[in-house]
Amino acid sequence: MITEQLAALVRKAVLAARDAGDLPLDDTEVQVSLETPRNKQHGDYSSNIALTLKKATGIPDSREIATRILKHLPADSGLIERAEVAGPGFLNFYLNPSWLHDMLVRIEQEDQRYGASNERAGETVLLEFVSANPTGPISVVNGRAAALGDVLGNLLAAQGCTVRREFYINDALNSTQIDKFAETIAVRYMQHLGYPVLMPPRDPSAESVVEPPLAPPEDGRERPPIPFPENGYRGDYMKEIAREILEEFGRAYEHLEQAERARAFRDAALQRCLNMQRSALEAFGIVYDCWFHESSLYENGEVERTLATLKARGFTYEKEGALWLCSTQFGDDKDRVLVRSNEKATYIAADIAYHDNKFRRGHDRLINIWGADHHGYVSRLKAGIAALGYDPNRLEIILTQMVSLLRDGEPVMGGKRHGNVIELKEDMLDEIGKDAARFYFLLSSYENPATVDLELAKKQSNENPVYYVQYAHARLCNILRRAEEAGISVRPAHAVHRALLAHPAELDVLRKLADFPEEVALAARDYAPHRLTRYAMDLAGLLNIFYENCRVLSGQEETVPAELTEARLALVNGARITLRNLLGLLGISAPERM
RNA sequence: GCGCCCGUAGCUCAGUGGAUAGAGUACCUGACUUCGGAUCAGGUGGUCGGGAGUUCGAAUCUCUCCGGGCGCGCCA
Known part of the structure; x- marks a missing residue:
């Protein structure tokens, strides 16, 4: 990825400067971080390395440090065109256009795989999400968790993980x-x-x-x-x-x-x-690998066995006729009842058994997505699996904040029909559709409470970001279609004059396309699908500017040289692939016509 | 009372300790009827809840106060 390559270059330069005696440095670890400046004047990427080395080198002027590092920057990388010292001592880098042009070749080669990597190959992840009680409809908050879980699954799979999606059905007979x-x-x-x-x-x-x-x-x-x-x-x-x-x-x-x-x-x-829940989720494009019955844990004795293990390991005690887990030993704020005085096991007992089961099935990492109202439950479940001897860090619990809907500026209240819950399918999907609902859920970070304005998402659908993005894709497809109709073949990127793509609008698109794999990796690492919806809006915006400024096919008023048309068609195709893959990760359709 | 989360433009939200805090929407002005205008260009709009601290540098980290949400069952 670009930032990794750049960071490696900078690190090399720092070490070379040190070895040449230009930088007084110990053997301290040189941590180079790259960022993309907000301001285009500051290059495509920039590093603050000189500012951070002020103390270690004892040189008070960061610009001086930056200059010395710059002197030792390898010149033959092909990645950067130029680098300069700016501001208080930043190193700003400008990407080499020919390197950017070659991205189109790579995108075409990787096609469906562009954006994906094998970074986390071999890791198996179990994603449990929604797991609503089978006693009522799927709510809007469940919908947010569903969108997050599903896309997280796509993202992790794109990083090479083996992902399993699971819905836990709380159907225990003793509940x-x-x-x-x-x-x-x-x-x-x-x-x-x-x-x-x-x-x-x-x-x-x-x-x-x-x-x-x-x-x-x-x-x-x-x-x-x-x-x-x-x-x-x-x-x-x-x-x-x-x-x-x-x-x-x-x-x-x-x-x-x-x-x-x-x-x-x-x-x-x-x-x-359950069928009602399943069909609501299917309408939302969510398909699970497994619907796991809590009751099965009782039927095949797993709850019993887990309780026996906890007893044997010495983390339980009896009090007032009930069996307790010493969860305070593992960081919980109070001990929890595992078996009630009426001899029925509690929910947590079964849940510990369930997570034992998840580990036993060979998953390296467990991710659960819960509503924020369950946060008090996190430490007791972690305590439970720690008491079984597992590393509790292998379980990650993502808490999504609430979602509220707005209609005519008024909060939508849950109807009597649904027992006062705001229902995903009828209150939202039926009104604004699956694509818009997913896009809006994924527009903001799950860590923050969100509000979706239904009027905006539906009535003004033309101004809707999701349509803006889909429109950009449809436009690209349309250009390719028109080219074909005109008998112009889309030649492979390696065979066209890519250097002709020199317009700022073209280079902006190329830079954005080149960022895509890194964007996917970051979204996967940080569990932040909302990075991708933002990226999608950015890319669509750049494509519309390109469309406005750079004609691809000759028209009645404007003729485009054949070679330039070829090069631009290659760009259009690369952008099409990227946008299609992106929407695919989000679970949103990428229409070829609208 | 204790614990967790959140206060950024009129509204909905971004913002990996970095340079002049951004986007969408709303509002105002302009372009163009095209390779599909579901478009593009420009403008108005901010004490980043208040205060103190940490450091070269804070919307971001720490403390405190104010305001809002959620949780504190032998329910799930």
């Missing part, structure tokens, strides 16, 4: 949440059979309300109201699932005990809820 879910379904089922439902108030000071039956009773006889479960799931989607359950199971379950009814419906209802 109180699942019990509530099943009970709620059972009550709604009865409501479909003609029973009123007694809804407890949300806030204790209010009165209970009786909801009428969802359908008249078959025999017309009025039924007594059934109490809605305490902390049950209030969303209307539960009524829909219950109606489907009624269709599947028939009316015969009316006279069972409430608990039995709940048990009978539980699995089928969960499955329906």
Whole structure:
């Protein structure tokens, strides 16, 4: 990559200067960092090495240090055209145009692989993301995690990692949440059979309300109201699932005990809820390698075995009838219950077993993406796997901040239908589409709370950054198409006069294209897909400027020399490849026409 | 109360300790009806929440105050 090559050159120069006696330096490590200056006047790349060596060399004038380093800079690298000392002592570098021109050859050769590397080949990563409870719809916050996780997967794969995407289904039989879910379904089922439902108030000071039956009773006889479960799931989607359950199971379950009814419906209802989640995620372009059932950890004894291991390693104790994990020994702020006094294992017990399972399957690195509201949970899970003897640093937990939606300048509130959650598919995807939703999610860093203005993302779609980027791609494709129609073949980059690409707009595009592999690597390293959406906007902008200033094909008013057309077609093709790969990494379509 | 995160242009957000803090959008002005105008050029707009410190240099690191979000279950 460019900065690595440049850094190597500068390091060489520093050492040469030292060996020649120009720089009084010990054997201290020479750390060279390169940056791209904001200001174009300051070159394509710049290094602050002279400023940082002030102390070590004892030379107070950084410009003097810079000058001495410059003297020893290898001249034959081919990468840089010139270098100069500027400002308080920066070394500014200007890339050699012919080196830039040759990027087009490389881009064409690598084609689908341009931007990718084998830097992290051999590393296996398990990415777990979304993992929403199977008791409700996929929310907008889940959507942000989904976009982040999916693109992170693409990025890591592009660095050579073997990536596995996984969704953890919290379907344990001993989960109180699942019990509530099943009970709620059972009550709604009865409501479909003609029973009123007694809804407890949300806030204790209010009165209970009786909801009428969802359908008249078959025999017309009025039924007594059934109490809605305490902390049950209030969303209307539960009524829909219950109606489907009624269709599947028939009316015969009316006279069972409430608990039995709940048990009978539980699995089928969960499955329906899960299908709802899966189709929402598929509409968002997310496909998992594995949907992992928490329940399987109980069925094949892994929870038991993990508990036994923790006991054997001496990190548990019994208190008040429960089994506790000594998580404070591993940095947690309090010890945690693994097995309740009613003998049911807790969520964390299963989760530790799950992460043990992830490691046992041979993954080097585990990445979990959670909502920020789970941050209190991080240290206890890490403590759990540390207690099992794993290095907790092999597990990385990314916490995404909240997302809110704005419509007409007002925050979008979750509808009653979805139990007051803002739903990904209906509140967002159906309105602005998959591509725009992904782009907006990926526009800001996951570390910061984000707001998506739906009016902006949809109604003014022409001004939308995502369309701006896609339009640039479609334009490039159009030029290539027109060339073909005119009988002009797109010759390979190595066979054209690349030196003709000397217009500033052309060189700007080339520099941006050359940056792409590094940009991908940084986005992967920092878990920062938003770097790529920014890059995409930059590149699209440069391409439009190029388009405005540099005609590729001869037209009625302007004729372009054949050789220049060839060279520009090569540039167009290289840009097309880069933009297409970029959008591919983001999971956003790259249309050839719009 | 304790812990974590966040305060950057009217709005939404970038900004790896570096040079004059940027982009999109909004608003104003102009170009061009083309290899698709879903375009381009220019302009208005900032005490980087306040204060102190660290150093050659701070939006970035430290401390403190103010403001906002989230978490502190034998729930998940």
